[in-house]
Amino acid sequence: MSAVRIDGKAAAAELLAITSHEVGKLKADGIVPSLTVILVGDDPASDVYVRNKVQRAQEVGILSIEHRLPANTSQEHLLALIEALNGDASVHGILVQLPLPRHISEQAVIQSLDPLKDVDGFHSHNVGSLAQGLPSFVPCTPAGCLQLLQGVVAELSGKHAVIVGRSNIVGKPMAALLLKADCTVTILHSRSRNVAALCRLADIVVVAAGRPKLVTSDWIKPGAVVIDVGINRVRDLDRARLVGDVDYDDVATVAAALTPVPGGVGPMTIANLMANTVLAARQQSQLKR
Numbered sequence: 107m108s109a110v111r112i113d114g115k116a117a118a119a120e121l122l123a124i125t126s127h128e129v130g131k132l133k134a135d136g137i138v139p140s141l142t143v144i145l146v147g148d149d150p151a152s153d154v155y156v157r158n159k160v161q162r163a164q165e166v167g168i169l170s171i172e173h174r175l176p177a178n179t180s181q182e183h184l185l186a187l188i189e190a191l192n193g194d195a196s197v198h199g200i201l202v203q204l205p206l207p208r209h210i211s212e213q214a215v216i217q218s219l220d221p222l223k224d225v226d227g228f229h230s231h232n233v234g235s236l237a238q239g240l241p242s243f244v245p246c247t248p249a250g251c252l253q254l255l256q257g258v259v260a261e262l263s264g265k266h267a268v269i270v271g272r273s274n275i276v277g278k279p280m281a282a283l284l285l286k287a288d289c290t291v292t293i294l295h296s297r298s299r300n301v302a303a304l305c306r307l308a309d310i311v312v313v314a315a316g317r318p319k320l321v322t323s324d325w326i327k328p329g330a331v332v333i334d335v336g337i338n339r340v341r342d343l344d345r346a347r348l349v350g351d352v353d354y355d356d357v358a359t360v361a362a363a364l365t366p367v368p369g370g371v372g373p374m375t376i377a378n379l380m381a382n383t384v385l386a387a388r389q390q391s392q393l394k395r
């Protein structure tokens with residue numbers, strides 16, 4: 107058996123087209139949706155992510171502003187910038203690229219964001235709303251994973267989903283979303299025991315562990331759907347290459363459907379960031395009326 111290759115690029119293009127249409131409607135109402143992206147330091151991976159986000163924003167007509175700050179920026183300086191952006195009515199979305207340099211508290215920075223501008227959905231206000239099943243900004247990567255799953259799984263209700271990884275950015279919000287979709291949810295993490303055997307119980311597997319090719323075919327029940335969130339840079343025959351947390355060729359022999367890396371979850375993360383920014387702009391314009 108060979109698995110269906112889930113095309114994240116095509117799904118993202120659809121979401122971006124809808125988002126671009128929504129941007130047009132906002133502009134017709136005199137609102138230019140805007141996203142401010144803050145990058146502290148010079149982590150090369152973050153640099154690529156931020157460039158991609160800014161470029162995609164421009165493509166859909168969102169005004170995007172970049173603040174690139176040196177690695178030795180103080181926490182006070184960063185918090186002051188966020189406070190100014192919170193108070194600037196022309197800024198609808200604020201994204202602080204993670205990770206931050208070690209001398210800055212990620213929690214303090216995330217909690218300083220106006221929850222209405224928190225297009226990443228990381229502020230405790232949004233995290234709490236999502237956990238309670240209330241409307242909130244949904245973190246972009248798990249939102250994209252859910253959309254890809256909805257494209258290939260006819261009925262999520264009652265399915266057993268196993269999530270590998272418990273990060274605040276992916277694992278935990280993914281669990282909340284799948285629970286909201288009436289899945290039975292198991293979270294595995296670095297201290298879990300019998301991970302392969304537990305994973306083999308799953309109808310749906312979402313892997314966000316940050317470990318290249320961690321998941322192999324012996325972890326997967328025949329016919330399961332597998333979503334690979336991993337983006338690992340590895341050197342292969344002296345060339346830099348991206349690989350996921352799933353051994354694609356091996357898992358494709360047993361899974362029903364599987365996302366590739368690159369071209370799977372990655373494009374959906376950015377498309378959802380654009381969608382969240384449009385939502386932020388729409389909500390803020392309605393609040394002002």
Ligand code: GUN
Nearest residue numbers: 201202203204205226275
């Ligand atoms: N670093 C890795 N993923 C993300 C993300 O989704 N948002 C932000 N802000 N930083 C990240």
